Amino acid sequence: MTIKLPASVLNFAAGDTVLFDNFVDYFNHYRSENGTKQFAYIKTDKEGKPISLAQKEEALKPMLLREISKRSGVDVSSMPAEVMSTHPLVGWSVANIASQLIDAVLPSTMVEGTSAYAEIKTIGYGEAGIFDIKSRDLFAVTKVGKLGMREAELQKGYMKQVTLTPEGHMITVGVSLFRVLSGQESLADFTVKALRSIETEMTKDIYTAFATAMAALDTDATTGLKVTGYTQQDLTILAQKVSAFSGGAKPIVLGTKVALANILPEDPNYRYDLSSPFVTLGYVRTIAGIDTFEIPQIANWENPFSTYVSDSYLWIVAPGTDKLIKCVIGGAMVSHVAGQFDSALLLQNASFVKFWKAGLITSSVAASIDLS
Amino acid sequence: MTNHAVLIPSKVAAKDIDAFVRPAISASALDNGNIFTLPQKTGVAGEGEVWLAASIPTAFTGATSGCVVWMAGEPELPFATAGDNVYRGLGNIQDFYISACTVFTAFKPMVGDIITLTADALDSSTTAAYAIASNTGNYKLLWSAAVANGFTLRYLKTTYIPQASGSAIGTGRITAYQFEVMIA
Numbered sequence A: 001m002t003i004k005l006p007a008s009v010l011n012f013a014a015g016d017t018v019l020f021d022n023f024v025d026y027f028n029h030y031r032s033e034n035g036t037k038q039f040a041y042i043k044t045d046k047e048g049k050p051i052s053l054a055q056k057e058e059a060l061k062p063m064l065l066r067e068i069s070k071r072s073g074v075d076v077s078s079m080p081a082e083v084m085s086t087h088p089l090v091g092w093s094v095a096n097i098a099s100q101l102i103d104a105v106l107p108s109t110m111v112e113g114t115s116a117y118a119e120i121k122t123i124g125y126g127e128a129g130i131f132d133i134k135s136r137d138l139f140a141v142t143k144v145g146k147l148g149m150r151e152a153e154l155q156k157g158y159m160k161q162v163t164l165t166p167e168g169h170m171i172t173v174g175v176s177l178f179r180v181l182s183g184q185e186s187l188a189d190f191t192v193k194a195l196r197s198i199e200t201e202m203t204k205d206i207y208t209a210f211a212t213a214m215a216a217l218d219t220d221a222t223t224g225l226k227v228t229g230y231t232q233q234d235l236t237i238l239a240q241k242v243s244a245f246s247g248g249a250k251p252i253v254l255g256t257k258v259a260l261a262n263i264l265p266e267d268p269n270y271r272y273d274l275s276s277p278f279v280t281l282g283y284v285r286t287i288a289g290i291d292t293f294e295i296p297q298i299a300n301w302e303n304p305f306s307t308y309v310s311d312s313y314l315w316i317v318a319p320g321t322d323k324l325i326k327c328v329i330g331g332a333m334v335s336h337v338a339g340q341f342d343s344a345l346l347l348q349n350a351s352f353v354k355f356w357k358a359g360l361i362t363s364s365v366a367a368s369i370d371l372s
Numbered sequence B: 001m002t003n004h005a006v007l008i009p010s011k012v013a014a015k016d017i018d019a020f021v022r023p024a025i026s027a028s029a030l031d032n033g034n035i036f037t038l039p040q041k042t043g044v045a046g047e048g049e050v051w052l053a054a055s056i057p058t059a060f061t062g063a064t065s066g067c068v069v070w071m072a073g074e075p076e077l078p079f080a081t082a083g084d085n086v087y088r089g090l091g092n093i094q095d096f097y098i099s100a101c102t103v104f105t106a107f108k109p110m111v112g113d114i115i116t117l118t119a120d121a122l123d124s125s126t127t128a129a130y131a132i133a134s135n136t137g138n139y140k141l142l143w144s145a146a147v148a149n150g151f152t153l154r155y156l157k158t159t160y161i162p163q164a165s166g167s168a169i170g171t172g173r174i175t176a177y178q179f180e181v182m183i184a
Helices: A007-013 A018-033 A053-072 A088-114 A177-181 A187-215 A232-244
Strands: A118-123 A129-133 A160-164 A167-174 A226-228 A252-255 A290-294 A313-317 A325-337 A349-360 A367-370 B007-011 B021-025 B035-041 B051-054 B070-072 B079-082 B085-088 B104-107 B114-118 B130-133 B141-144 B152-162 B173-183
Touching: A007 A018, A007 A088, A007 A325, A018 A053, A018 A088, A018 A187, A053 A088, A053 A187, A088 A177, A088 A187, A088 A325, A088 A349, A129 A325, A160 A325, A160 A349, A167 A187, A187 A313, A187 A325, A187 A349, A232 A290, A232 A313, A232 A367, B021 B035, B021 B070, B114 B152, B130 B173
Parallel strands: A118 A325, A226 A367, A252 A290, B021 B051
Antiparallel strands: A129 A160, A167 A349, A252 A313, A313 A367, A325 A349, B007 B114, B021 B104, B035 B051, B035 B070, B070 B104, B079 B085, B114 B173, B130 B141, B130 B152, B152 B173
16 A cells, blocks of 8 residues: 655655655565565565565665754764764754654554544644534425425434544653664664554554444344344344445445454355365455455553454444544644753653544444354 | 523424514523513614513413413524633534523414424423423423413424434434424
8 A cells, every 4th residue: 555645744854755755665564574464565676686674674774864964954974973862953853753754654554454434534733623423314205285385394404513632642762862873773663663552552542432332332123233143134134224324335344353254154054165265364255245344453562462352243334434433633743852961860761742532423323243 | 511402493484474583682591492472672772673582470370371472593503602702603503502692583483383392492301292381480391281371382293303413323313392382
């Protein structure tokens, strides 16, 4: 997938996007090697030789130093690294270049994992997201006489305005500018780790808002949108409901790989061969004309090695309609690095602040199957 | 935040008859669907046609036969306030109310009118056969098992007014009650 640099990053880059383009490529390479999904990244150099992730990381170092010099207005190669590391503008540049690198890829990576049920919107720093949600109801129609009446009873429907105010989230890590400038620490690697931390936390927030909303669905046998126990018939009925109340939009089934593996045809007289999706992917791609979509699992870093996304639910949504969850990102990431001699202990901390908030804001319909 | 009443004038005589529509002003904040009398014009300079809204007099308990009842029916323009500032166009339909001392539109419910109201225009959400005028000064209608000797609405059905929920899947309707004006 091609990542389009956001406007704030393009403004920051002011036409010189070499570093940002290379970082995006590095990040795509990184997550292709460290994940199950493959992303588009450059695999060979100009001479056609294979290029590794480590080589890209090395190649990024001079680019980062060049960018630091450009931003700080200080030629960081003009003095020894230990001297340059005490320069306040150099510290500022390092932190904020890292922030801009994170902002270059963050919205896009969020969209990939949550696109079926969430909409990510970037708003200005200090602003609140305002969503105008339209009613999905239609108007009631009545029989009348033969043009003997001018008007039927007046009906009105109203939209709902919902606000979502981003909350601040912060990371503080120990960093040594001396080690960064002397090439002993990789700023690219450090940035990717900060990026993945924020991405994981944001994805958790979006998923939590989604799972909470789905858990609250009505379980009424006739009018409800939630059932316990998988059957193909229940899945089809719920998919029909979601589609019918979404103006005929195509429903899909969401779930983790483990959850999706529960989807099997009602008739037990089925066979599958080794090349079938059920073997190669672990689940069927389509059941009763309804496509399945795997939600990436999220590591629960607070409790290794548990995972965050429930394997006990199948969710039916119509992704073509208004997304269930809205997530607003408030402005660019703000960061700062303490000066080398600010701390009595000579500790040098880098802090990153990012504002976001996720919540259920929708008029769409969705359904859930509890597998437990 | 407190919800305010929503009124749908489903079929009212005032729609086509100017005499049943008046500008009014009230010392209390009102919701659409609130009822009151218009005993006199304000007499304030520049308010030549503006009537002063007053709550149903205590003397008219269940017997408003000598009391002409009007209803608030101002076009809804939700607003939000912060300190002394008013920001129009923000908020939802149930946030809307008529601020005190603001000129608004009142109409005269007439026999045969069909009016749809949400529970906030009534004393509770427990339905009864009729709704009559409250004389407790709160401008609301009271559910009643019996017809009053005066302004009475006959309960027709429980219905809904569509409004996107925004905060839960599968909802998006405000419960409402449809009435026919039986005694105006």
